[in-house]
Amino acid sequence: MVNKIWGTFIVVGLFYGFLTGRMDIMNQEIIDCGSSCLELFFHMFPMMILWSGIMKVAQEAQILSFLSKLLRPLFSLIFPELKKDDPALEYIASNLTINMLGIHNASTPFGLKAMKCLQEENPKKDTASKSMITFLVLNTSGVTLIATDILAVRSSMGASFPTDLLLVTVLATIINTTLALLMNAYLGRRGS
Amino acid sequence: MSFVALGNYLLPIVVFLIIFVALYKKVPLFDVFIEGAKEGILLGFQVFPCLLGMIFGINLLLRSNIVTDFFKLFSPFFSYFHFPREILPLAIIRPISGNASFAMMIDIFKNYGVDSYLGRIAAVMQGATDTTIYVISLYFGSIGIKNIRYALKAGLFADFITLIVSILLISFFF
Numbered sequence: 001m002v003n004k005i006w007g008t009f010i011v012v013g014l015f016y017g018f019l020t021g022r023m024d025i026m027n028q029e030i031i032d033c034g035s036s037c038l039e040l041f042f043h044m045f046p047m048m049i050l051w052s053g054i055m056k057v058a059q060e061a062q063i064l065s066f067l068s069k070l071l072r073p074l075f076s077l078i079f080p081e082l083k084k085d086d087p088a089l090e091y092i093a094s095n096l097t098i099n100m101l102g103i104h105n106a107s108t109p110f111g112l113k114a115m116k117c118l119q120e121e122n123p124k125k126d127t128a129s130k131s132m133i134t135f136l137v138l139n140t141s142g143v144t145l146i147a148t149d150i151l152a153v154r155s156s157m158g159a160s161f162p163t164d165l166l167l168v169t170v171l172a173t174i175i176n177t178t179l180a181l182l183m184n185a186y187l188g189r190r191g192s
Numbered sequence: 193m194s195f196v197a198l199g200n201y202l203l204p205i206v207v208f209l210i211i212f213v214a215l216y217k218k219v220p221l222f223d224v225f226i227e228g229a230k231e232g233i234l235l236g237f238q239v240f241p242c243l244l245g246m247i248f249g250i251n252l253l254l255r256s257n258i259v260t261d262f263f264k265l266f267s268p269f270f271s272y273f274h275f276p277r278e279i280l281p282l283a284i285i286r287p288i289s290g291n292a293s294f295a296m297m298i299d300i301f302k303n304y305g306v307d308s309y310l311g312r313i314a315a316v317m318q319g320a321t322d323t324t325i326y327v328i329s330l331y332f333g334s335i336g337i338k339n340i341r342y343a344l345k346a347g348l349f350a351d352f353i354t355l356i357v358s359i360l361l362i363s364f365f366f
Contacts, residue, residue: 005325005344006249013252022256029255030248037247040291041240048239049232054210056228057221061214099322101202111327112235112334119335127339128332136331136343140287140324141350147319153298154315159306165315168365172320172357180350187342 044108051106055094055113068093078138078181079131088117092135100145111139130188134181141180144173235334242333246326250289259284276359278304279313286317287324287351294318312366316358321351 017026058064068075068089075082075089082089091114098107114135122129128136147169155162214221253259263280270277282300286293300314324347332340 003338006245006329009249009253012258013249013254013256016258016261017252017256020257020261025255026252029251033248033251034244036251037244040247041236041243044243045236048236049229052232052235053225053227053229054207056224056231057214057219058210059228060219060224061210061217063210063213098206101206106203108239108330109232109235111331112239115331115335119337124339126337128337128341128343132332132337133341133343133346136328137346137350139331140322140327140347141354142320142322144319144322149294150297150315150319153301154306157298157301157306161307165312165319168312168361169316169319172316172354172361175357176320176350176353179353180346183349184342184346187346190342 047106048109052109055109058094059090064090064094067097071096079134082131086117086121088114088121088131088135091117092138096138096143099139100143111135133188134184137180137184138177141177142173143177145170238334239330242330245333246329250292250325254285254289254292276310276313278310279317279355279359282314282317283351283355286321286354287348288326290323290326293323309362309366312362313358316362317354320358321354324348324351 014026017023055064071093072084072089075092076084079086079089079092091110095107095110095114098110115132118129118132118135119125122132151162151166154165211221214224260281263277263284267277270280278300282293282296285296297314297318301311304310306315324344328340328343328347332343
């Protein structure tokens, strides 16, 4: 599936660029892509290393297990197929907590770790398990309580009340996450 | 103290709490940190090929302008239903690229105003959802999942709901 999406992006993009006579731009994009990716990577990489280290400390100090214990009632509802003390839940709890605070680069190592734990229990290694998809939905529906970056832009561009959207955004997050989880449960039961 | 300033406190507070509790529990802090950081390096190298590949594909699609052109074509249809069509390109890009959609949100702020109807919808949409396709490819790519089953369907459904919900909420509250 990822294969098809990726291939479609490239083929459609290049073909449309050819049709509309934007080949010079497409050419430049192919050349520049590596360095723009490297730029993002250099931005992310130290953050990942730093937060992997801090995450290990948090784990050793039993903060992660404390977090997942707090969220346990919610988790048994969302991940009925996982054991109550599944190690993946610790990482999922930390990933969600940091996402709620709107620190996305810092949350990625936790998310990747969670996926790795789920993969260990996955019977078919090349196929996504139900809990993996549920975690993904939880992640992409974006459980954000404070979107720090958007707040910063809105205030710098002279919004009269930069924080007036905070509650609406939280409300939108709650509604879309709930609906997405319901849809996810339905799709999971259908087992497509 | 404003909420924006509050944003600056989050990260330091998180770091402080973790290190403080670990210090209190007599965890061999620095050794454990270094051990975890080494894992982070491996993680980073594992993720890099996924990142490069996705950025390559996504940028080729976006720079060809096909997405924006596509919606220009359908604009009469949307204006007939009083749907704020100016928001559609953002809605399409949002699940594909976080950076590109962030830039588009700022564009909408510039063109229509931060406190405008469209500006508010754009801000809520950007904040209330995450980059579905990017997350799918990064997370599944890192553990070698080939068959993602209904993950894309479920993720895009969440994005679609967010679009509808942001428009409804902003129309209702402002």
